[in-house]
Amino acid sequence: MQSLEDIKAKIKDALPGLDCVIGWERGWSPLHGTPLFMRSPEDVDRLTWGPFNVGNPATYLTGFKGKKVGVVVKGCDSRSVVQLLQEKLVKREDVVVFGMPCEGVVDLTKVARKVGDIALVNAAVRAGGTLSVTTPEGMVEIPWEEVAADKCLSCQYPNALVSDHFAGEPLPPAMGRDPAAEQLAALEAMAPAELFAHWAKVMERCIRCYACRNACPMCVCRDHCIAQTRDPHWLTQEDSTREKLMFQMIHALHLAGRCTECGECQRSCPVDIPILALRRKLNAVVKDLFDYQAGVDPQAVPPLFTFQVEEAKINERGW
Ligand code: SF4
Ligand code: SF4
Numbered sequence: 001m002q003s004l005e006d007i008k009a010k011i012k013d014a015l016p017g018l019d020c021v022i023g024w025e026r027g028w029s030p031l032h033g034t035p036l037f038m039r040s041p042e043d044v045d046r047l048t049w050g051p052f053n054v055g056n057p058a059t060y061l062t063g064f065k066g067k068k069v070g071v072v073v074k075g076c077d078s079r080s081v082v083q084l085l086q087e088k089l090v091k092r093e094d095v096v097v098f099g100m101p102c103e104g105v106v107d108l109t110k111v112a113r114k115v116g117d118i119a120l121v122n123a124a125v126r127a128g129g130t131l132s133v134t135t136p137e138g139m140v141e142i143p144w145e146e147v148a149a150d151k152c153l154s155c156q157y158p159n160a161l162v163s164d165h166f167a168g169e170p171l172p173p174a175m176g177r178d179p180a181a182e183q184l185a186a187l188e189a190m191a192p193a194e195l196f197a198h199w200a201k202v203m204e205r206c207i208r209c210y211a212c213r214n215a216c217p218m219c220v221c222r223d224h225c226i227a228q229t230r231d232p233h234w235l236t237q238e239d240s241t242r243e244k245l246m247f248q249m250i251h252a253l254h255l256a257g258r259c260t261e262c263g264e265c266q267r268s269c270p271v272d273i274p275i276l277a278l279r280r281k282l283n284a285v286v287k288d289l290f291d292y293q294a295g296v297d298p299q300a301v302p303p304l305f306t307f308q309v310e311e312a313k314i315n316e317r318g319w
Helices: 002-017 057-064 075-086 108-115 179-188 192-203 211-215 241-254 264-268 276-290
Strands: 020-026 033-038 069-073 095-099 123-127 130-135 138-143
Touching (some): 002 020, 020 057, 020 095, 057 075, 069 075, 108 130, 108 138, 179 276, 192 241, 264 276
Parallel strands (some): 020 069, 069 095
Antiparallel strands (some): 020 033, 123 130, 130 138
């Protein structure tokens, strides 16, 4: 792929001035891309691009505070970079962004439903609208729409929104279904008691592993996270639905208007809890109130970073 070779050449040129460049390489199977931290030209040769580069490398940026790093991004990843810049969690002069146009990434849960044990897959190739997966039983050809990540079907930002180097031809926005919006609409149609019962039920299976928090590029408190801190001790480690729901409520509120809807929280959840819907709901509220969408405009000031005595769309006196 010419654009991959072009971006590799740009990374090799930039590497002497950087601590490392974060991208992806082939993981433990043909379906898995895994993070790659490039520090030498030989590392750069392992860089991959395509539907298996699922993770969001922007998540690592705040861990390199004070160092100069590069990051290879899809359009959705670039929104996280933009939001991190807006919140001054990373400095623009400390990050070099390598962008490429993204045609979508795979949802391995969907692939597993089609082919069974994905650990047995020995080849996986996407060509246009088809993902061909080879297992010991033979090859299965799956329409791309049936195994693409939900967010990719209606992706409005397939190209990096911020980049110092860009390789490849920019792509138009995707025009497919938005399953996450459909899911959110179904939840919004529930009566409050039914909705609460729904979340209480799905939260029963949360194991409080915090993978959702750790995978999130915007969740930066880490050691000081309200979910684990002992001083002050805001939440118990009790294995109760109440505490698990409380953790998710706090998590979602901390992401209100900051979440770039990269979907990494939900993807990393080992028990398939549909937590992205909570973030999307709060983002929709922020969009409605402040006409703000996270990570699309490096010059915009996030609404929760400003204060106005009277907000245009919040009627504080008319109750
Ligand atoms: S809350 Fe989830 S979707 Fe939003 S930025 Fe974090 S990982 Fe991405
Ligand atoms: S990743 Fe899933 S199981 Fe783990 S804490 Fe988050 S919601 Fe719970």
